[in-house]
Amino acid sequence: MFEQLLIGLTTILQPFNFLAVFFGVLSGMIIGALPGLTAPMGCALLIPFTYGMDKIPAISMLVSLYCGATFGGSIAAILVHAPGTPAAAATTFDGYPLAQKGMAGKALGMSCISSGIGGLFSVIVLILLAPVLANIAIKFGPPEYFALSVFGLSMISSLGSQSVLKNLLGGTIGVFISCIGMDEISGFQRYDFGITHLMDGISFIPVMIGLFAATEVFRQSEIGIKKIVIDRKISGLLPTWEDIKSVKTTLIRSSLIGTFIGILPAEGGTVASFIGYNEAKRFSKHPEKFGTGILEGVAAPECANNAATGGAMIPTMALGIPGSGTTAVILGALLVHGMRPGPLLFIQNTKVVFAVFVGMFFANLLFLGLGLGGAKVFSQILRVPNYVLSPIILVLCVVGTYALHNNMADVWIMLICGLVGYKMKEYGFAAAPIVLGLVLGELIEISLRRSLIVFENNPFVFFTRPWAAAFIFLTILGLCSPAIRTYLENRSERKAKK
Amino acid sequence: MKNKDLNMAIGMMVIFIILFGISFTFQRSDVMATHTTAAFFPRVVLIVAMVFTLLLIIQSAVKGADGPKKKKMDPETFKRVVISMGLGILFGLGASYLGTLVSIFLFIIAIMATWGVRNKLTILLNAVITPILIYLIFTKILLVQLPTGILK
Numbered sequence: 001m002f003e004q005l006l007i008g009l010t011t012i013l014q015p016f017n018f019l020a021v022f023f024g025v026l027s028g029m030i031i032g033a034l035p036g037l038t039a040p041m042g043c044a045l046l047i048p049f050t051y052g053m054d055k056i057p058a059i060s061m062l063v064s065l066y067c068g069a070t071f072g073g074s075i076a077a078i079l080v081h082a083p084g085t086p087a088a089a090a091t092t093f094d095g096y097p098l099a100q101k102g103m104a105g106k107a108l109g110m111s112c113i114s115s116g117i118g119g120l121f122s123v124i125v126l127i128l129l130a131p132v133l134a135n136i137a138i139k140f141g142p143p144e145y146f147a148l149s150v151f152g153l154s155m156i157s158s159l160g161s162q163s164v165l166k167n168l169l170g171g172t173i174g175v176f177i178s179c180i181g182m183d184e185i186s187g188f189q190r191y192d193f194g195i196t197h198l199m200d201g202i203s204f205i206p207v208m209i210g211l212f213a214a215t216e217v218f219r220q221s222e223i224g225i226k227k228i229v230i231d232r233k234i235s236g237l238l239p240t241w242e243d244i245k246s247v248k249t250t251l252i253r254s255s256l257i258g259t260f261i262g263i264l265p266a267e268g269g270t271v272a273s274f275i276g277y278n279e280a281k282r283f284s285k286h287p288e289k290f291g292t293g294i295l296e297g298v299a300a301p302e303c304a305n306n307a308a309t310g311g312a313m314i315p316t317m318a319l320g321i322p323g324s325g326t327t328a329v330i331l332g333a334l335l336v337h338g339m340r341p342g343p344l345l346f347i348q349n350t351k352v353v354f355a356v357f358v359g360m361f362f363a364n365l366l367f368l369g370l371g372l373g374g375a376k377v378f379s380q381i382l383r384v385p386n387y388v389l390s391p392i393i394l395v396l397c398v399v400g401t402y403a404l405h406n407n408m409a410d411v412w413i414m415l416i417c418g419l420v421g422y423k424m425k426e427y428g429f430a431a432a433p434i435v436l437g438l439v440l441g442e443l444i445e446i447s448l449r450r451s452l453i454v455f456e457n458n459p460f461v462f463f464t465r466p467w468a469a470a471f472i473f474l475t476i477l478g479l480c481s482p483a484i485r486t487y488l489e490n491r492s493e494r495k496a497k498k
Numbered sequence: 499m500k501n502k503d504l505n506m507a508i509g510m511m512v513i514f515i516i517l518f519g520i521s522f523t524f525q526r527s528d529v530m531a532t533h534t535t536a537a538f539f540p541r542v543v544l545i546v547a548m549v550f551t552l553l554l555i556i557q558s559a560v561k562g563a564d565g566p567k568k569k570k571m572d573p574e575t576f577k578r579v580v581i582s583m584g585l586g587i588l589f590g591l592g593a594s595y596l597g598t599l600v601s602i603f604l605f606i607i608a609i610m611a612t613w614g615v616r617n618k619l620t621i622l623l624n625a626v627i628t629p630i631l632i633y634l635i636f637t638k639i640l641l642v643q644l645p646t647g648i649l650k
Contacts, residue, residue, distance in 0.1 A: 048640075049635075051640065052640050165550055165553055165557065169547060169550040169551060172543060172546050172547040172550060173547065176540065179540040179543060183536035185534070186526070186535065188524055188526070188527075188536040189524075189536075190524055190537070190540060191540070217582070218582060218586070221578050221582035221583075221613065222575055222578070224575070224613050224614055225614055387610055387614075388610075388620070388624055390613075391605065391609045391624070392624070392628055394589070394609075395589075395605065395632060398589060398593060398598075399636055402593070402598075402642070402645070403636060403642040403644075406642070406643060408645070411590050411593070415587060418586065419586075422583075427503065427506050428503075448539065448542075449539065452534055457534075
């Protein structure tokens with residue numbers, strides 16, 4: 001593995017690859033800093049720019065955007081009390097009070113250092129754990145893959161909107177969309193309604209861009225003109241050594257929590273940051289100070305949400321099961337570039353995998369440098385009004401989708417998804433479960449039908465093979481988890497308010 | 499009193515039933531009689547979707563008047579949202595017939611004016627700079643042939 005890492009290092013240090021990582025981090029920080037623009041949306045919009053690129057710079061850029069956006073979310077959370085990304089929501093609790101005390105610079109500096117430490121830790125875990133997991137998964141047959149992908153899909157109940165039922169329904173709709181077009185096993189057409197473009201099925205890139213980006217533009221039209229005013233001075237970005245020493249236990253704890261939460265399919269930075277914050281408060285000698293503006297309250301959620309990025313990449317790369325909404329988009333990008341995430345990825349594209357891991361490591365180092373050096377500049381991005389950004393985003397949606405196959409039909413699919421996504425959001429449906437369902441749909445169908453063919457239509461095969469049975473058991477557990485979590489969250493919220 | 503979830507769930511149920519019916523029109527091969535057909539998986543998915551929808555209907559019906567009510571959007575906002583969506587569709591159409599760059603220019607002017615931006619310089623700068631950047635990035639760097647429409 002050390003040799004592979006060295007190859008990855010030399011590959012990523014090539015000027016164009018490194019530039020891709022740099023651009024990914026930079027655009028991620030900008031997207032993350034702007035409230036309303038999220039990491040999945042940024043990744044979906046960036047995919048069209050990668051069509052003409054090689055695999056390594058393309059995927060490294062998207063992964064770097066993921067890291068940059070997760071940190072970038074804290075900039076708005078600290079300065080204007082509006083989290084740039086959902087994962088930065090917990091950062092507002094202490095970040096904004098710190099800014100009100102005139103310590104915005106220190107809060108941003110602490111957020112940057114904590115995010116960097118959490119991110120770097122999770123990349124190390126990713127490098128160590130993903131190949132091991134892939135080695136185990138290589139022995140999986142169709143029944144195991146079916147059970148595993150159903151498990152991943154069942155975890156969507158914890159994604160996005162509050163309603164478990166709507167998340168599950170959204171995921172099922174996503175799986176259904178994946179059925180449109182030619183059946184891979186029999187070769188017969190399904191639900192194409194005689195439309196030539198639908199015969200090949202619906203590409204998930206237009207759906208992702210429509211649901212994540214176009215929907216957001218239509219939602220912004222509800223607000224109309226919105227300008228953000230920053231009235232805080234940013235100075236003294238570097239926390240002192242004493243400051244860092246005072247939060248070192250919190251950083252270790254949040255790194256572990258974030259990475260672990262990230263590994264769980266469909267969990268992500270948002271859950272990690274809240275748990276990281278609550279645990280820091282629980283173990284603190286002065287829990288009453290949380291919420292009043294203390295550095296520990298910034299370090300805990302920021303370290304945890306960035307640690308979740310590396311964690312979320314583990315099931316995505318090793319098993320092909322996305323660990324979050326953003327990794328679902330990254331998984332889509334891997335497929336666009338002709339790679340099937342899963343254990344075979346580590347055999348067929350070893351160089352790409354390790355270069356991406358090293359790229360992610362550098363992405364965390366880069367935003368550490370960029371964040372500490374350029375926080376003042378990034379805070380100015382918040383001043384860009386939504387009426388300038390939103391039309392440009394829709395233009396990018398149209399042009400980017402067209403560039404996929406040089407076909408206007410994709411643009412119409414994207415626009416329809418944007419309109420449907422807007423309406424669905426109004427009814428409390430989240431975009432991420434639909435996308436996850438769409439991405440996993442094909443794998444679920446193929447593995448289910450292959451299992452039935454190989455095992456002569458015996459449905460009990462999913463319960464008699466140990467790994468498959470374990471995943472089915474976890475699926476049932478996963479379906480019950482939202483109820484358990486709601487109870488735990490309510491309890492933690494009550495504690496946090498005290 | 500009906501809540502908005504109930505209406506939506508009933509609508510979805512109707513769509514799923516229609517889609518389920520359509521699955522009976524799929525071709526099947528006698529050679530592969532022992533294997534699952536092309537309709538097998540969509541039917542399984544639709545049954546699962548119908549079960550979830552039924553649960554949603556029950557949940558919404560039980561909640562009754564306590565369920566989420568349809569929020570009334572003020573007429574001005576509603577108009578802005580509908581026009582923005584319409585402009586998005588017109589932009590898609592325009593890209594085919596007028597060409598992408600001309601459409602971007604017109605779309606940005608129209609959408610910013612709809613949103614109430616009064617500063618003409620801001621509108622003009624955005625409308626001119628965006629198509630130039632799109633042209634440079636997509637056509638010159640990424641070598642994407644954007645629809646040229648009347649500029650052909």
